[in-house]
Amino acid sequence: MKLLTHNMLSCHIKNVRNGYPFLIEVVKVSEHEADFDPDFLKHIFPRINWPAFLQGAQSLGCREGLPEEAAESMLEDEGFLKRFHHALLEVFLEEGSLVCPETGRKFPVTKGIPNMLLNEDEC
Amino acid sequence: MPAGDLEHSPFWYVTLPSEETAKSIGQRALLTKMMVEVWGEGSTWEELEAALQAYPAEAMAPWVGPEHTFKVVVDAFGSKLTMDDQLDLIEKLEFLPFKGKVRLRNPELTFVLLVVDCEWNDSLVDVALPRRYYFGRQVAAADRGVLESYSLKRRLYLGPTSMDAEIAFIMCNQAKVKRGQLMLDPYAGTGSILVAAAHYGAKVMGTDIDIKVLREGKPGPGGPGSATERVCIGSNFTQYGLPQPVGLIRLDTHKHPLRPDLQEVLHAVIGDPPYGVRAGGKKSGAKPEIADRRNPITDPSTHIPATQPYTLGECLRDLLDLSARLLVVGGRLVYFLPATPETYCEEEVPGHPALRLVANSEQILTMRYSRRLVTMEKVHPYDAAAAAAYHAARPDPTMAIDRLHDIVYEQLDEAAKKEAAEAAPRRRCRGKQF
Numbered sequence: 001m002k003l004l005t006h007n008m009l010s011c012h013i014k015n016v017r018n019g020y021p022f023l024i025e026v027v028k029v030s031e032h033e034a035d036f037d038p039d040f041l042k043h044i045f046p047r048i049n050w051p052a053f054l055q056g057a058q059s060l061g062c063r064e065g066l067p068e069e070a071a072e073s074m075l076e077d078e079g080f081l082k083r084f085h086h087a088l089l090e091v092f093l094e095e096g097s098l099v100c101p102e103t104g105r106k107f108p109v110t111k112g113i114p115n116m117l118l119n120e121d122e123c
Numbered sequence: 124m125p126a127g128d129l130e131h132s133p134f135w136y137v138t139l140p141s142e143e144t145a146k147s148i149g150q151r152a153l154l155t156k157m158m159v160e161v162w163g164e165g166s167t168w169e170e171l172e173a174a175l176q177a178y179p180a181e182a183m184a185p186w187v188g189p190e191h192t193f194k195v196v197v198d199a200f201g202s203k204l205t206m207d208d209q210l211d212l213i214e215k216l217e218f219l220p221f222k223g224k225v226r227l228r229n230p231e232l233t234f235v236l237l238v239v240d241c242e243w244n245d246s247l248v249d250v251a252l253p254r255r256y257y258f259g260r261q262v263a264a265a266d267r268g269v270l271e272s273y274s275l276k277r278r279l280y281l282g283p284t285s286m287d288a289e290i291a292f293i294m295c296n297q298a299k300v301k302r303g304q305l306m307l308d309p310y311a312g313t314g315s316i317l318v319a320a321a322h323y324g325a326k327v328m329g330t331d332i333d334i335k336v337l338r339e340g341k342p343g344p345g346g347p348g349s350a351t352e353r354v355c356i357g358s359n360f361t362q363y364g365l366p367q368p369v370g371l372i373r374l375d376t377h378k379h380p381l382r383p384d385l386q387e388v389l390h391a392v393i394g395d396p397p398y399g400v401r402a403g404g405k406k407s408g409a410k411p412e413i414a415d416r417r418n419p420i421t422d423p424s425t426h427i428p429a430t431q432p433y434t435l436g437e438c439l440r441d442l443l444d445l446s447a448r449l450l451v452v453g454g455r456l457v458y459f460l461p462a463t464p465e466t467y468c469e470e471e472v473p474g475h476p477a478l479r480l481v482a483n484s485e486q487i488l489t490m491r492y493s494r495r496l497v498t499m500e501k502v503h504p505y506d507a508a509a510a511a512a513y514h515a516a517r518p519d520p521t522m523a524i525d526r527l528h529d530i531v532y533e534q535l536d537e538a539a540k541k542e543a544a545e546a547a548p549r550r551r552c553r554g555k556q557f
């Protein structure tokens with residue numbers, strides 16, 4: 001699971017109000033080079049929830065060099081784009097869990113795939 | 124405009140802003156065999172010759188000089204021409220002022236003589252056309268080689284419903300997938316649509332309710348310890364040298380975990396929704412009749428969640444609503460709608476206030492079963508209240524095809540079924556059998 005995915009997910013158990021963002025419990029993180037596509041990065045940047053992104057990056061150990069606040073003007077800076085690209089798409093949670101901040105329910109991430117299926121008493 | 128005003132003709136005239144446009148369409152479109160600048164045509168050879176003689180010399184001049192290598196190919200529609208027939212026809216074209224050298228392999232220019240002749244054997248074609256000759260310069264040809272290299276025959280990871288490579292590429296063309304974009308297949312399965320979208324340069328995401336298909340894959344061709352000991356979605360991307368998906372998530376599209384304020388992140392949603400007895404949809408939650416008999420949940424993160432049937436109607440309602448929310452305005456949803464002649468009616472094709480229907484094309488699979496490739500475009504920003512009102516006005520999303528099995532099994536015994544099949548007019552199959 002990359003931080004792009006983490007940024008999009010929130011806990012959908014019924015009646016949960018504050019299910020975003022998931023806390024990340026890390027067992028194993030790996031890095032893989034990803035195709036650098038500035039147009040894609042410019043498209044996705046304004047849609048990223050920045051505080052959640054920073055929190056995720058902190059957990060996966062790639063927070064360094066990412067600014068506290070996000071501003072569109074940063075997209076002009078190639079150095080920033082590279083760091084954003086790296087944290088968003090190249091750092092990968094292989095094993096671990098997504099933990100609901102409200103209920104503590106753990107959604108396991110195995111072989112990089114978060115298992116977000118709800119149990120029958122959670123729908 | 125179709126040639127000769129025949130709607131069913133496979134030959135169409137198009138007016139395009141430039142040769143570049145024609146080239147780029149011609150190279151990407153898979154169902155267009157080629158684009159030709161027509162220099163002359165006629166119902167008889169004499170008419171064709173006269174038309175070519177009348178074609179302005181200055182329009183021909185840039186292409187017939189000694190500096191160009193070229194070849195002429197003969198293409199027959201409705202009949203088969205032997206090599207000798209073809210050579211005879213090419214010889215008859217010698218009145219044309221070509222000064223360049225003929226080169227059969229990789230010439231700079233290709234000219235096409237098209238012979239339409241359906242009089243001898245009309246079973247070769249779906250539609251009979253009047254006899255006609257066309258001659259012109261080929262501007263672009265479809266790159267069908269791409270289909271050969273992505274053929275499922277050599278695909279490492281496959282499942283029973285893996286999407287045929289040609290159809291997956293056509294779906295991506297309908298969705299206008301390109302580099303710089305984010306694409307989602309909510310029913311990713313073995314990832315065959317994701318592969319096609321990645322080929323066109325998009326970043327791709329896949330979700331599926333089936334954890335096995337997403338995460339575990341299958342034993343592969345390689346021996347123990349080799350890179351292909353097991354194959355999974357990732358293997359297919361490695362096989363073609365494509366960047367891996369940016370996300371794979373196990374989820375249920377009916378109760379999905381995408382954050383509620385997430386909007387306008389996707390350029391394309393492309394998928395083949397679950398349908399049928401074997402590949403039918405599932406959604407979370409226990410069936411009411413077995414809910415109390417289930418094992419108690421001790422650890423929610425390892426418990427195997429119960430699932431229940433998910434009708435096509437419900438599934439498509441969720442798909443359209445999710446797409447209406449997650450697509451950028453101008454983004455497209457492309458999906459297959461299963462259909463049978465008895466159950467299909469146009470009014471049933473699902474709608475959404477934020478989406479406009481762009482195309483609905485039938486692919487006939489067998490006599491009793493076809494599917495329709497539906498293309499929709501997001502034309503308005505998502506308005507939750509409008510969507511809710513739209514759905515409230517249509518309280519039951521179930522479609523006629525969801526009741527098909529009851530219809531077939533309850534009302535017809537075997538004999539009656541057979542009779543019905545024989546009485547039905549034979550339908551022509553243009554698509555492949557799946």
Ligand SMILES: C[S@@+](CC[C@H](N)C(=O)[O-])C[C@H]1O[C@@H](n2cnc3c(N)ncnc32)[C@H](O)[C@@H]1O
Binds near residue numbers: 285331332375
């Ligand atoms: C027709 S198959 C798609 C196959 C895919 N195109 C491929 O190339 O392998 C439909 C898929 O939908 C999945 N599915 C069924 N119910 C679902 C649900 N509620 N949410 C998400 N996926 C679902 C099935 O597990 C199956 O993999």
